[in-house]
Amino acid sequence: MADVVDLCASLVRFDTTNRGHGDAEGEREAAEFVAGVLADAGVEAKILESAPRRANVLARIPGGDPSLPAMLVQGHLDVVAADAADWTVPPFAGEIRDGYLWGRGTVDMKDFVAMVLSLVSEGLRPRRDLVLAFVADEEDRGEWGAHWLATEHREEFDGCAVAISESGAYTYHVPAADGRTVRLYPVGTAERGTAHLRLTARGRAGHGSRRNDENAVVRLVDALHRIAAHRWPVRLTPTVEAFLLRTGEALGVEVDLSDVDATLARLGPAASLAENTVRNSTTPTMLDAGYKVNVIPSIARAQVDTRVLPGTEDELLAEIDALLGPGVEREFVAHQQPVQAPVDSPWFAAMAEALRSEDPQAVVVPYCMGGGTDAKAFTPLGIDCYGFAPLWLPEGFPYRAMAHGVDERVPVEGLRFGTRVLRHLLTNC
Template sequence: MADVVELCAQLIRFDTTNRGHGDAEGEREAAEFVAGVLSDAGIEPKVLESAPRRASVLARVPGTDPTLPPLLVHGHLDVVPADAADWSVPPFAGEVHDGYLWGRGAVDMKDFCAMVLSLVADGLRPRRELVLAFVADEEDRGEWGAHWLATEHREFFEGCAAAISETGAYTFHVPTADGRTVRLYPVATAERGTAHLRLTARGRAGHGSRRNDENAVVRLVNAMHRIAAHEWPVVLTPAVEAFLLRAGKALGVPVDLSDVDGTLAGLGPAVSLVENTIRNSSTPTMLDAGYKVNVIPSVAQGQVDVRVLPGTEEDLLATLDSLLGPGVEREFVAHQPPVQAPVDSPWFEAMAAALRAEDPEAVVVPFCMGGGTDAKAFDQLGIDCYGFAPLWVPEGFAYSTMAHGVDERVPVEGLRFGKRVLGHLLSSV
């Protein structure tokens, strides 16, 4: 049996830091390691470079029923930076301490990659063909990874009916008013779109001591303030509505879909799974203006992180345009549409069954991710994308702080649980 913990540790030891803007390292070495594991298991991998050393791995695992459409299983090999001075252990050492495997990428997302590799190394015989993709560049914009693959190697994904990847299917412990603890397992069936905007305000340059009613900085600041202060309306997507109804029932919380904010107040810790996805959001994050304190510049710029729920983009952009005011224009810095897969589907039911096979008391609920993943690339190929990277998380473990956080770590038994759950799914779906 291939040890999933050791495989994950080996992946962590490849420093695959992605600093963004094309500045990355280690992806080639990690890809070659993955390809070697697959080759040893009798699977023929393809290592593809979108740019020098920006490597991804594609492979196929034959299924026992060739009449079924393939399932895409994808994960990313890159990680965000880690400052070793802030960590309790070296972030790329892949060490086990106190029942946890520590290191950058332990939960985002070399754990899932290790589960897949371990199953294949054990001789997994899936029911349907698996299309495997271990990709570069997810931690930036995916242009050297999933988006490049979906464009330049589209034929490899032809016929895939669904996909699984991060984020979802981890244990979320929720105490109830009657003294119980409910174990929710949120599976992502949707994610908000990304519409990062650059605002450019133009005006009349002049001396800082003189009145100027066409001050570009003032125009930009006022536009940013209006955007930040705007209260976006509640929009219940299928994933969010289903989450509220199913989680509310499991927790014994009355659900009033006409008063979502009131309903959220009764969900306790589970509110963190939904509070950011009942509305669109627009958050000012960057400002750039001026070159001398006594000079009013003619141009001022800022950036806004806009996240878009499925089916709302046209109205959202029209509202933003009305908030900009005179002399201010917008353009996209990054633009990726929302992702939405069916909530009530055989895929979701199979995922729920796989989780209950290992945890009979699991309450499996759909949810919408507030951020984004490589699903945005594969969704454009007509593939239904789900966040299903199973993991047992012990009560009290701050899982939500692990991804991109200091002292990132994953429970050793959680990895083994996840491998078993994933094996159930891939053998039966």
């Protein structure tokens, strides 16, 4: 049996940095390692390359009851860049120090991959068929990984009704109104959609020293200011509403759905799990205009990171069009629909039960992710996707700063806890 900590350390030592725009490394070597671990456990795996060295691993483990729909267990092998000069330990050393395993990917998300591999290596006997997918390119646009698999190898996911993956089921310590500390475990049941926009302002070119009422740069800056300053209205989705009600009850604080901002203020640290998902968001992030200080360009461009709650895109885009003003057009740079899985479902209940099998005081709540995952590739296949990568965390541990951050690390005992929770889910669900 392969130990989960050793497996995670081994995975970290593969530098699978994905810099975006096709610039990635190490995915093939990591995929071969994963396939080797599965083969040693008697599970046949195949490596599918979407492009040279952009490798994805797929395998299927038969369950004890073939009449049940299958579960997709998916994770990504790539990571974001890490500058070793900023880190306390080398980011790809996979070093254990002070009870933590350090390294890029320990939280996002080689920890989860290691848990699954550890269970398979010990001879996991799942109740239902499991489809395992360990993919490339999640840290960019997924076009060489999950989205490619869902399009070009759709048949691999036949029979899958539910999926689990990153960004959920970790310990979140929150003070209650009566002085207790409540251990929340947020399970992802939704995520905002991606509607990244490119704005193009057109005007009249001219000399920088002369008046110009058709300056493309001014038109663009004015449009960006209106968009950035706009206060988007509260739009409560089923997931966010359930989060507010259940978290408020657990903490003993008043929840007023007619005044969400006041409710968030009363939730204390737990508010950070919902404050970015009670509204849509439009955040300007890139600017491009001109080539010389004394020349007014005829075109100026910007990009806006736009995140969309389920059921709100038409309203959002109509408002953006009104805010753009004359001479400014928009187009999509990336466009992926929101994800929404049932909150009150047997799947969610089984996940809550698995967490409580290891932490009887666990308060399991649904939550909506502000960003996105590969769930966006698999949801259109009719699969209910949940963020469930269980992990025990000590009080005060800055988990949400770890993903993509400096000194990323995971508690060794947290990995073992997560593996036990995952075993409970996969053998009983």
